[in-house]
Amino acid sequence: MKKYNVAILGATGAVGQEFLRLIEERNFPFAELKLLASKRSAGKIINFMGKDYTVEEATDASFEGVQIALFAGGAASKQFAPAAVKAGAVVIDNSSAFRMDPEVPLVVPEVNPEAIKEHKGIIANPNCSTIIMMMAVKPLRDLSKIKRIVVSTYQAVSGGGKEAMAELEQQVDDIVAGKEPVANILPGAKFPKHYQIAFNLIPQIDVFYDNLYTKEEMKMVNET
Ligand SMILES: NC(=O)c1ccc[n+]([C@@H]2O[C@H](COP(=O)([O-])OP(=O)(O)OC[C@H]3O[C@@H](n4cnc5c(N)ncnc54)[C@H](OP(=O)(O)O)[C@@H]3O)[C@@H](O)[C@H]2O)c1
Known part of the structure; x- marks a missing residue:
C-alpha cells in the first residue's frame, strides 16, 4: 500500500490529538509524520505508536x-495553507478559514464525497455541529425537499479546545477542594x-451577530 508523508498542524491541540488517535485506530498508511504547533509547544515530545516525535514550530x-497536511491550528490555517499547497501537499482544514471560500470544497465524506475532486489543494470540512446534523439530514434530503430544520445542540467543553478542557478540570478540582x-x-x-x-x-x-444569532449558529446555517 502506498504510504504518505503526513503533517499535522495543531498536533498538540484537542483536534490534533484526535487526528493522531484516528491515524492509529485506522492504521492510516503514513511514512513520515511531522507534528507542528506554535512556538509555545516546539520541542515537546509526543509518543505516538511507540515512537517519540518532537513537535516543531x-x-x-x-x-x-509533505503530501497530506491535516490542519487544526485555528487561525494558523490561513497563514500556512498557501505554503503547504505550494509545497505540493493537499491540505485538509478543520478550521473555519476556508469553509465559505468558493474555490475550496466543503466536504463531509458521508454526504458529498464527490466534491473532493474539485479541490485545488485545500479541502475544508464544516463546523462539528454542522457535520453531525448533515449526517442525519442527507438521507432525508435524498427522499424529499427539506423546508426547515429546528436545531438544538448541547456541546461539549472540548469544542473550546485544550484550554477550555483544562479550565473545566481545574474548576472541578477547585470546587471539590472548597476553593472559588x-x-x-x-x-x-x-x-x-x-x-x-x-x-x-x-x-x-x-x-x-446583529441578527441575534451567534456566530456558531450562523455557521450551521451557512455551511449547510
Ligand atoms: N475542538 C473541537 O471540537 C473542534 C472541532 C472541529 C473543528 N475545530 C477547529 O479546529 C481548530 C483547532 O481546534 P482545537 O479545539 O484543537 O484547538 P486547541 O485545542 O486550542 O489547539 C490549537 C492547536 O493549534 C496550535 N496553534 C495555535 N496557534 C498556532 C500558530 N500560530 N502556529 C502553529 N500552531 C498553532 C496550538 O499549538 P500550541 O500547543 O503551540 O498552542 C494547538 O496545537 C480550530 O479552528 C477549531 O475551530 C475544533
Whole structure:
C-alpha cells in the first residue's frame, strides 16, 4: 500500500490529538509524520505508536515533502495553507478559514464525497455541529425537499479546545477542594466576561451577530 508523508498542524491541540488517535485506530498508511504547533509547544515530545516525535514550530518551510497536511491550528490555517499547497501537499482544514471560500470544497465524506475532486489543494470540512446534523439530514434530503430544520445542540467543553478542557478540570478540582473556581476562557476569548463551566451550562457559543444569532449558529446555517 502506498504510504504518505503526513503533517499535522495543531498536533498538540484537542483536534490534533484526535487526528493522531484516528491515524492509529485506522492504521492510516503514513511514512513520515511531522507534528507542528506554535512556538509555545516546539520541542515537546509526543509518543505516538511507540515512537517519540518532537513537535516543531510551524513555518512555511515545514511542508517540504509533505503530501497530506491535516490542519487544526485555528487561525494558523490561513497563514500556512498557501505554503503547504505550494509545497505540493493537499491540505485538509478543520478550521473555519476556508469553509465559505468558493474555490475550496466543503466536504463531509458521508454526504458529498464527490466534491473532493474539485479541490485545488485545500479541502475544508464544516463546523462539528454542522457535520453531525448533515449526517442525519442527507438521507432525508435524498427522499424529499427539506423546508426547515429546528436545531438544538448541547456541546461539549472540548469544542473550546485544550484550554477550555483544562479550565473545566481545574474548576472541578477547585470546587471539590472548597476553593472559588476561576473562569478565564469560556464562553470565548473575545468575551469581556467569563463564566464558570464546571457543573454549569453556558447557553451561548461565540459572539452574537446583529441578527441575534451567534456566530456558531450562523455557521450551521451557512455551511449547510
Ligand atoms: N475542538 C473541537 O471540537 C473542534 C472541532 C472541529 C473543528 N475545530 C477547529 O479546529 C481548530 C483547532 O481546534 P482545537 O479545539 O484543537 O484547538 P486547541 O485545542 O486550542 O489547539 C490549537 C492547536 O493549534 C496550535 N496553534 C495555535 N496557534 C498556532 C500558530 N500560530 N502556529 C502553529 N500552531 C498553532 C496550538 O499549538 P500550541 O500547543 O503551540 O498552542 C494547538 O496545537 C480550530 O479552528 C477549531 O475551530 C475544533
